Amino acid sequence: xxxxxxxxxxxxxxxxxxxxxxxxxxxxxxxxxxxxxxxxxxxxxxxxxxxxxxxxxxxxxxxxxxxxxxxxxxxxxxxxxxxxxxxxxxxxxxxxxxxxxxxxxxxxxxxxxxxxxxxxxxxxxxxxxxxxxxxxxxxxxxxxxxxxxxxxxxxxxxxxxxxxxxxxxxxxxxxxxxxxxxxxxxxxxxxxxxxxxxxxxxxxxxxxxxxxxxxxxxxxxxxxxxxxxxxxxxxxxxxxxxxxxxxxxxxxxxxxxxxxxxxxxxxxxxxxxxxxxxxxxxxxxxxxxxxxxxxxxxxxxxxxxxxxxxxxxxxxxxxxxxxxxxxxxxxxxxxxxxxxxxxxxxxxxxxxxxxxxxxxxxxxxxxxxxxxxxxxxxxxxxxxxxxxxxxxxxxxxxxxxxxxxxxxxxxxxxxxxxxxxxxxxxxxxxxxxxxxxxxxxxx
Amino acid sequence: xxxxxxxxxxxxxxxxxxxxxxxxxxxxxxxxxxxxxxxxxxxxxxxxxxxxxxxxxxxxxxxxxxxxxxxxxxxxxxxxxxxxxxxxxxxxxxxxxxxxxxxxxxxxxxxxxxxxxxxxxxxxxxxxxxxxxxxxxxxxxxxxxxxxxxxxxxxxxxxxxxxxxxxxxxxxxxxxxxxxxxxxxxxxxxxxxxxxxxxxxxxxxxxxxxxxxxxxxxxxxxxxxxxxxxxxxxxxxxxxxxxxxxxxxxxxxxxxxxxxxxxxxxxxxxxxxxxxxxxxxxxxxxxxxxxxxxxxxxxxxxxxxxxxxxxxxxxxxxxxxxxxxxxxxxxxxxxxxxxxxxxxxxxxxxxxxxxxxxxxxxxxxxxxxxxxxxxxxxxxxxxxxxxxxxxxxxxxxxxxxxx
Numbered sequence: 135x136x137x138x139x140x141x142x143x144x145x146x147x148x149x150x151x152x153x154x155x156x157x158x159x160x161x162x163x164x165x166x167x168x169x170x171x172x173x174x175x176x177x178x179x180x181x182x183x184x185x186x187x188x189x190x191x192x193x194x195x196x197x198x199x200x201x202x203x204x205x206x207x208x209x210x211x212x213x214x215x216x217x218x219x220x221x222x223x224x225x226x227x228x229x230x231x232x233x234x235x236x237x238x239x240x241x242x243x244x245x246x247x248x249x250x251x252x253x254x255x256x257x258x259x260x261x262x263x264x265x266x267x268x269x270x271x272x273x274x275x276x277x278x279x280x281x282x283x284x285x286x287x288x289x290x291x292x293x294x295x296x297x298x299x300x301x302x303x304x305x306x307x308x309x310x311x312x313x314x315x316x317x318x319x320x321x322x323x324x325x326x327x328x329x330x331x332x333x334x335x336x337x338x339x340x341x342x343x344x345x346x347x348x349x350x351x352x353x354x355x356x357x358x359x360x361x362x363x364x365x366x367x368x369x370x371x372x373x374x375x376x377x378x379x380x381x382x383x384x385x386x387x388x389x390x391x392x393x394x395x396x397x398x399x400x401x402x403x404x405x406x407x408x409x410x411x412x413x414x415x416x417x418x419x420x421x422x423x424x425x426x427x428x429x430x431x432x433x434x435x436x437x438x439x440x441x442x443x444x445x446x447x448x449x450x451x452x453x454x455x456x457x458x459x460x461x462x463x464x465x466x467x468x469x470x471x472x473x474x475x476x477x478x479x480x481x482x483x484x485x486x487x488x489x490x491x492x493x494x495x496x497x498x499x500x501x502x503x504x505x506x507x508x509x510x511x512x513x514x515x516x517x518x519x520x521x522x523x524x525x526x527x528x529x530x531x532x533x534x535x536x537x538x539x540x541x542x543x544x545x546x547x548x549x550x551x552x553x554x555x556x557x558x559x560x561x562x563x564x565x566x567x568x569x570x571x572x573x574x575x576x577x
Numbered sequence: 578x579x580x581x582x583x584x585x586x587x588x589x590x591x592x593x594x595x596x597x598x599x600x601x602x603x604x605x606x607x608x609x610x611x612x613x614x615x616x617x618x619x620x621x622x623x624x625x626x627x628x629x630x631x632x633x634x635x636x637x638x639x640x641x642x643x644x645x646x647x648x649x650x651x652x653x654x655x656x657x658x659x660x661x662x663x664x665x666x667x668x669x670x671x672x673x674x675x676x677x678x679x680x681x682x683x684x685x686x687x688x689x690x691x692x693x694x695x696x697x698x699x700x701x702x703x704x705x706x707x708x709x710x711x712x713x714x715x716x717x718x719x720x721x722x723x724x725x726x727x728x729x730x731x732x733x734x735x736x737x738x739x740x741x742x743x744x745x746x747x748x749x750x751x752x753x754x755x756x757x758x759x760x761x762x763x764x765x766x767x768x769x770x771x772x773x774x775x776x777x778x779x780x781x782x783x784x785x786x787x788x789x790x791x792x793x794x795x796x797x798x799x800x801x802x803x804x805x806x807x808x809x810x811x812x813x814x815x816x817x818x819x820x821x822x823x824x825x826x827x828x829x830x831x832x833x834x835x836x837x838x839x840x841x842x843x844x845x846x847x848x849x850x851x852x853x854x855x856x857x858x859x860x861x862x863x864x865x866x867x868x869x870x871x872x873x874x875x876x877x878x879x880x881x882x883x884x885x886x887x888x889x890x891x892x893x894x895x896x897x898x899x900x901x902x903x904x905x906x907x908x909x910x911x912x913x914x915x916x917x918x919x920x921x922x923x924x925x926x927x928x929x930x931x932x933x934x935x936x937x938x939x940x941x942x943x944x945x946x947x948x949x950x951x952x953x954x955x956x957x958x959x960x961x962x963x964x965x966x967x968x969x970x971x972x973x974x975x976x977x978x979x980x
Contacts, residue, residue: 136866142859148852156845166848170855192591229874238868259877267594269869284869285591387882394882449877481885509882516909519964522957523894528964529902530890532909539912 135181136271141278144173173278180274185216185245187270187283194289199443202260202296208234208289210251210268214243223271223280226253232263232291257293260396261447265289294442295396299404299561306408306565313412313573334362342366371413373577374472375568376464376500377402381448382422382455384479389509390557397507398477399445401561403438405475408565410437412572417467420448423456430467457488461495473501473577475564480506480554482537483544490544497549501576504545505564508538508554636684636708636796638662638822643799649810650822656811659819666690666698669823673702676819683718684708689825692717699784702821706788706813708796709754719787721762722778725755728770733804734792738767740779742812746805751776753793768792777809788813899954903963907949910967917971917978926950933970936977945970 148169156162191213200206208228214220220243228234233256243249257263268287273280331347347363379402385395406416410433418441420427427444429437455478464474474496480486489504496502515531518524542552551571555563571577596604633640638650638660650660659676663669673679681702686709690698695717699705707718715722734751736743755774758764768776776792794800795810814820893902915924918932930949934942948970954960 137859137863139863142856142863145852145859146856149849152848152852153845156843156848160844162845162848166852169852188593188597190591223868225868227869227872229872231874231876266872267869268591271868282866282868283593283595285593287591386878387880389882393877452878509886511883512886515883515886517968519961519968522961523890525906525961525964526894526902527887527890529893529905530886532905533889534886536905536908536912 136280136282137177138273138277138280140276141173141177144176144278145170148173176276177279180276181279181281182274183218184272184274184279184281185214185218185220185222187220187222187272187281187285189215190220190270190285191215192268192285192287194287196289196291199292199294199446200255200257201294201442202257205254205256206291208253208255208265208291210253210287211248212241212243212251212268212270213248214245217245219244220270221273221275221277223273224251225269225271226251226265227267227269228253228255228265229263231257231259232265233257255291257291260293260295261449263291263293292443292446294446295399295403297400297403297438297442299400300407302404302562302565303407306404306562306569307411309569310408310412310572313569329366331363331365334364338364370572370575370577373414373572374468374470375405375409375414375416375475375577376467376472377405377416377418377475377477378460378464379418379420379427379445379448380422380455380476380478381420381426381450382478383450383452384455384481384485386450386452387479389507389511392557393450394479394507395448395450397557397560398505400557401505401564402445402475402477403441404561404565405568406437406441408568410434414577418444419463419467420445421455421460421463422451422453425463426451455488457492460492464496464500471500473503473568473571476502476504476550478504478506480504480508480538480541480545480552482534483540486541486544490541490548493545493548493550501571502550503553503564503567503571504550505553505560505567507557507560510556634824634826635686636824641798643797645798646796646822648798648801649796649807649814652807652811653815653820656815658815658817661819661821663821663823664826665828666694666701666823666825669698669701669821672819672821676817676821678703678817679819679821680704680706680814680817682706682708682814682820682822683714683824684710685714685825687825687827688713689827689829694829698823701823703785704817705785706790708790709793710789715756715789718784719778719780719782719789721764721780721782722756722758722787722789725757725770725774727753728755728774728776734768734770734776736767736805737769738765738777740765740767740777742809742816743767743777745812746809748804749776749792749806749809750794750800750803751792752800754791756789756791897957899957899960903954903960906964906967910971911949913971914974917975933974937973 148166151169152162152165155165193211193213195209195211197206208226210224210226212220212222212224220241222241222243223238224241225238226234228237234253235256236253239251241249241251255263266286266288267284269282269284271280271282331344334343342364344363344365347365348361351361351363379395379398381395385393385398387394389397402418406418409416415433416437417431418427418429419425426448429440429444432440460476464472476489478489493502512531512534515527516535517528519528538554542554545552551567553560553563553567602609633642635644636646638646639662641647653660661672663672669681673681679702681704683698683705684707688711692713695713699717705718707714710718712724715724728751732750733748735748736746738744749768751768751770753776755770755776756778757773757775758766758778758780763781765779766775766777767779770776776790778789780787780789790796790813792806794803795806801807801810911926911929914933915922915929918929918936920928920932926949930942930946933945933949934940937945948963948966952963954963
């Protein structure tokens with residue numbers, strides 16, 4: 135049961151008869167008692183005439199998934215099975231970070247009819263956003279008292295990572311096409327494989343003439359003009375890439391108001407989008423002390439689909455990442471030589487010791503690339519030395535940079551490769567490094 | 578990339594999580610019953626103890642406590658005396674006017690009446706019994722009689738006088754106050770407490786026949802059963818058909834004070850205030866009733882990444898680690914300088930200093946060495962100054978190498 139503001143107003147209006155009759159007939163107490171009785175009686179009548187909020191059918195139409203930053207509308211259909219009109223106040227109980235602008239709406243549903251309530255959601259956090267139920271407050275015809283009930287009607291919207299770095303994809307794909315056979319590559323080297331034989335045209339590198347094929351061509355077509363044959367090459371395909379996203383405690387830190395893990399997800403999505411177009415096979419593991427998410431054996435659009443779906447619900451855990459098992463996890467994904475991309479944090483030698491200890495094992499079989507987010511604030515703090523506090527801060531920032539440099543040097547010595555960048559720069563930098571590795575044939 | 582699928586709930590009547598009234602009552606049944614039992618029990622105890630509504634004042638005939646006089650009044654009523662309780666002088670006067678022959682029992686332990694009012698009270702009735710009067714009351718009712726203090730001898734005081742009620746009583750348990758009357762007067766003195774002090778003094782004044790009773794136990798519920806106490810009390814007070822029992826209350830003071838605030842405000846003020854209270858209650862219910870339960874959500878921790886850096890800076894500052902801080906700055910500068918100058922990664926500090934001196938011919942080598950290695954900051958102003966010089970040196974080298 136609930137009362138409305140109108141009822142409060144009704145009670146308050148009793149001051150008029152109390153003063154007037156109290157002045158005229160000296161019956162103020164009696165008037166007060168009668169007025170309160172009248173108000174309560176009206177309330178009871180109103181309550182008795184209100185439609186039952188329990189006799190409703192609630193149906194929900196909801197998009198399954200939404201990318202972070204986009205807006206969806208959740209539709210709620212309410213069918214009134216009462217014989218009375220429902221004058222209701224309806225609240226759809228979305229979680230706060232689902233970003234519902236209006237959570238309570240008035241609705242009038244005549245008997246045996248259906249009305250829709252639309253809630254606009256703009257989620258501001260990745261993951262599953264849920265609503266548990268719908269609370270309906272049903273007022274009587276006078277709008278004084280109301281009946282109230284909460285109806286279970288679970289709903290869920292999966293909020294996917296935004297993949298803002300997809301804006302870098304077209305330029306990287308163009309670079310990939312340059313590498314690929316689309317623009318003819320005749321330079322033989324590491325990272326290319328034999329594509330086809332074709333006739334020499336002016337401008338081709340003479341070094342790529344295949345004399346044996348030219349001779350064979352001559353044999354078959356005796357008497358004709360001799361044609362020179364050249365070999366063409368194309369970049370290696372069907373390489374394997376294993377992306378390991380660290381979901382340990384260091385990934386919870388926010389840089390430029392974005393948690394490290396979100397940057398890691400952005401970088402992994404861009405890399406996967408690029409690599410799957412390049413014909414490589416991408417697998418993903420989200421790992422701290424156990425597997426938080428895993429995508430294997432997918433390619434093309436489905437790969438990205440599954441990656442965003444898997445990573446949508448992964449949040450950093452307050453755990454130290456267990457690097458010693460990472461090698462085994464990678465081995466479980468592939469036995470071949472692969473590019474292993476570790477998206478983690480490079481901080482201090484002490485906190486990176488786990489990572490450093492597993493690197494030799496990984497680097498023995500695979501090409502290892504460590505990608506980490508660096509903090510642009512640290513870089514800017516180094517050159518700010520206005521007063522005493524800022525100078526100390528600059529010294530501390532220098533110390534941090536020094537620590538990172540030491541870890542980077544250690545990783546490089548152990549056979550890994552390092553990419554660091556600010557949250558906005560890391561995804562394209564990682565994609566560029568991948569292209570460079572591909573061009574160099576180190577996959 | 579993102580499939581545009583929608584989820585459609587099943588169109589069935591939803592499960593209701595809010596309990597019905599019946600279910601709520603069922604769930605709270607134990608506590609409701611407990612509360613009802615407690616309230617009923619309290620009522621029963623209150624009624625049984627008989628204190629409900631009774632006065633707490635001494636000499637009050639509605640006070641059933643040891644110091645009250647309810648027992649006396651009840652016995653008088655059983656004997657056919659019409660005992661009327663009067664709380665104000667108006668009530669007392671009305672009751673006395675209504676009854677042709679009446680006794681006024683008067684006591685003012687609270688001292689509510691002033692001298693003028695006491696004089697007025699003295700003229701109320703023809704027959705007056707005063708209980709433990711003070712100076713003011715004696716002056717108004719019986720100026721002949723004087724107070725004689727509190728006697729020590731209390732047990733089994735004999736009547737020794739000709740007053741019928743006292744004779745019948747024989748002896749009483751004393752305690753309270755004693756009174757004396759001037760020798761040679763026609764006052765009756767009974768129940769002698771000491772030399773010339775008596776518990777009961779009867780005197781006829783121009784206004785009325787006044788009996789002053791100083792033995793408190795004669796009236797009280799506690800003491801009335803002792804010796805001849807009851808006989809004395811009944812004899813004194815049961816003489817007439819009507820007994821007006823007048824113990825002044827605070828209402829007497831108000832009656833002759835200045836006009837108070839209640840008589841000046843309109844009648845409707847209190848009801849309006851009550852209405853405001855009810856409006857507040859209604860508004861509290863209106864705003865207090867939640868539209869469904871709160872929604873629970875697990876939020877991630879927010880960790881600012883620069884916290885470690887800031888913390889270390891504060892640590893340096895608090896510890897005054899000037900040399901340490903400057904060394905950090907120097908290592909950073911030297912690393913960058915060696916990069917700018919194109920030296921190998923494993924170049925030593927001396928090689929860097931030599932290269933810097935080579936590109937900056939205007940500066941003495943010792944100066945560069947002092948900035949980059951040797952100088953120790955003796956205070957924090959030094960630290961800031963050295964750090965500025967490091968930046969300046971770095972800028973100069975950059976300009977020299979890449980003009």
